[in-house]
Every structure is written in structure tokens, then in C-alpha cells.
Amino acid sequence: MATHSPPTPAKSWLPMSLAGRAWLAFALLLLATVPLVLAVEPAKQLSAWSLAALGWLAALIAGMVMVRIAHQDWQSLRNALTALAERNLSQRVHLYRTDTVGAVGDWLNLSTRRLADIFVDLQRAGAELRHAAGEVSHAAGRLSHSMDQQRDLTLSSTATLEQLSASLDNMSVQMQDTAASASASHQAASEGEREVSEVAAAMADLAAETRALRLTLDGLHQRSGEITQVVELIREVAVQTNLLALNASIEAARAGESGRGFAVVADEVRNLAQRTQVATEDITQVVAAIGADVGHAVARIEICQDKAEHSSAQASAAAQRLAGICAVTADTRALAGQMALAIDEQRDASHALTRNVEARDVLAQENARHVHETADVSRYLEQLAIKLEKLVGAHTL
DSSP states (O other): OOOOOOOOOSSOHHHHHHHHHHHHHHHHHHHHHHHHHHTSOGGGHHHHHHHHHHHHHHHHHHHHHHHHHHHHHHHHHHHHHHHHHTTBOOOOOOOOOOSHHHHHHHHHHHHHHHHHHHHHHHHHHHHHHHHHHHHHHHHHHHHHHHHHHHHHHHHHHHHHHHHHHHHHHHHHHHHHHHHHHHHTTGGGGGGGHHHHHHHHHHHHHHHHHHHHHHHHHHHTTTOTHHHHHHHHHHHHHHHHHHHHHHHHHHHHHHHGGGGHHHHHHHHHHHHHHHHHHHHHHHHHHHHGGGOOOOHHHHHHHHHHHHHHHHHHHHHHHHHHHHHHHHHHHHHHHHHHHHHHHHHHHHHHHHHHHHHHHHHHHHHHHHHHHHHHHHHHHHHHHHHHHHHHHHHHHTSBO
16 A cells, blocks of 8 residues: 655764764864863973873773764654654654653554554454444345335235235125025024024124124234135135035035026035135245234134034034925025125135235335335445445555
């Protein structure tokens, strides 16, 4: 990495200043000794001059040594400061003196060591930050991919449920028409009113349990197991509808020509129930991975199943008692009412499931946005860590 060195002065002025002082001291010594030598007797002047010359030589050598040492110390300080300016923190000053210059050298060494320690800590922190940011970015990428897959599955489930809801709406209208036609023969089944009332009460209990089940499932809105329970409910109702449609076909066959129209409706109901079973199996495969805590809902489903079986037994008993009065019309009315109820339950459950899936899609989109924001922040932190490592790497530690 290119560095900008500080301008180098033409001469080292401080050592030259010391040299000037040394020469000045030598000149003063020379001026002081010459008059003293001249004042000595002529016979002793030769010895005096010899002693003076030796003193001058010793003073000259001592001055040169002092200048040399001072020059080396200041040169060491200058080299250390130059290295520090060039981002080299490994240079040290080696002075063996206790004056101000030595204190400056010790202070410079201490400051350089502390600065190098700081850069080492920064380098280590930058590496850890870059590693952590990379891990967060990688995890966010995996989570984003998983959420995209889940959203695709949610959209597919929503489309299937919308088709199922449309079919159920059409069948509900048909069953309402069939129930209205069957109600016209209610006068012929007056002797079986008590049994039918018991069936109605049992079915009311079943409806109450079903509503409780729906509230329970609404309470599990945040749990992915809610979808699995609703699909299981649809499957159970489809099985019951299929059985009811089969019974209706049998009764219509027994009725002969007068029950042919109802047999067609029963076949359509059975086909719809089979399609519903296939659709629920597809939905179950899609949401099987997100099933969770549904023990309470399963218990309520078992209660509903028991009550449905009890109601079916009561309906069979009522159908047998009403056979002597108006077998065909009574069976038609009972089966039409049961199928209408089953279709309404399927429709309500399908609508609830659609709302839940749409709500989960909105939540998934919000989570995806947060994941993308987290990934952006982690990438920004990783870039900052790389810049920090480059900055520290430009210094020699």
C-alpha cells in the first residue's frame, strides 16, 4: 500500500547546534589557556604548551564523542517518528539516557506499543464481525428461500380451496332446492315428528360442538396445526357425505322411478365427496410439514364423531318408523337435510381454512420483508468489517 513519507529536512539542525556549542567551548578553552601558557617562564613554556595541547586534544575528543552520541539519539527518534508516520508500528527507539530526550523516547515507545495493541484488537474484532455478518447473511438467505417455498405452497392451497368453495356453494344451492321439495311431503311424516325432533336436537348438539371446534381452531390461529385439523374435519365430513349419498342412492333405487331424480343428485353429491376427499388429501400433503399442537382440537373432533354416529343411529330409527307413513318422502327429507348440513359444514370449514391460509400468506410476506432487511444490514456490516481489516492491514504491527 502506498504511503506518503514526511519531507526530509536538508540537515539535522539539532546535532549541528550541539557541534557548534562544542566548538565554541573548545575555542573558549583555547583562548583561556593561551594567556596562561604565555605567562609561564620561557624555560617552562614548552612543557606548558605540551600540557595545553593534551588538554585541547582531550576536550576535542570528548566534544566529538558527545556530538556523536547526541546525533545518534536524535537520529533514532527521527527514524521512529518517520516509521510511525509511514504506519509502521514495529519501530522502537533505543536510548540509554535519563534526561528529557530519554523520557521522550520512552514515551514514544509506550505510545507505539499501545497503538499497536489497539490495532491488533481492531483487526481481531473486524475478523469476528465479518464472520458473524457472513453467518447472519447466509442464514437469512436460507430462511428467505424457505419462506418463498412456503408462500408458493400457500398460494397453491388457496387456489384449491377457492375451487372447492365454489363447488360447495353450488351444491349448497342444489341441496336447498332438494330440501324445499322434500318439505312439501312433511304432512305425510307427522307420526315420526318426535323421532325427527330427537334427530334435530342431536344434530343441534353436533352443530354446537362443531362451532366450539371452530372457535378452538380460531384460537390456534398462530399454530400451523390449525390447517391440518380443518382439513381433517373436511375429510371426515366428506366421508359422512359419501356414506349419506350412498344411502340416498340405495333409497332412491328402492323408490324406483319416483326416486330417479334424487338418485342423480345423490350421485353428484357422492362425486363431490370423492373430489373433496382427493382435495383434502392434496392439502394434507401440503400442510403436513407445518402441523403442530392440535390435541385439544383432536379431542373435540372425536366428540363430534361420536355425536354424529349417535345422530346417524337416531336418523336410521326415525327412517324405519316413518317408512310406514311415507317412506320415500321421509327418507328424502332426512337425507336432504343431512347432506345440506354436511355441505354447509364443508363450506364453512373451507372458508375458514381459506382465511387462515391468506392470513399466513400476509404474515409470510411481512417476515420475508424483515428477512431481506436483516440480510441487507448483515451485508453492510460485512462491508464495514472488510474496510476495518483493510485499514488495520495497512499498518505494520
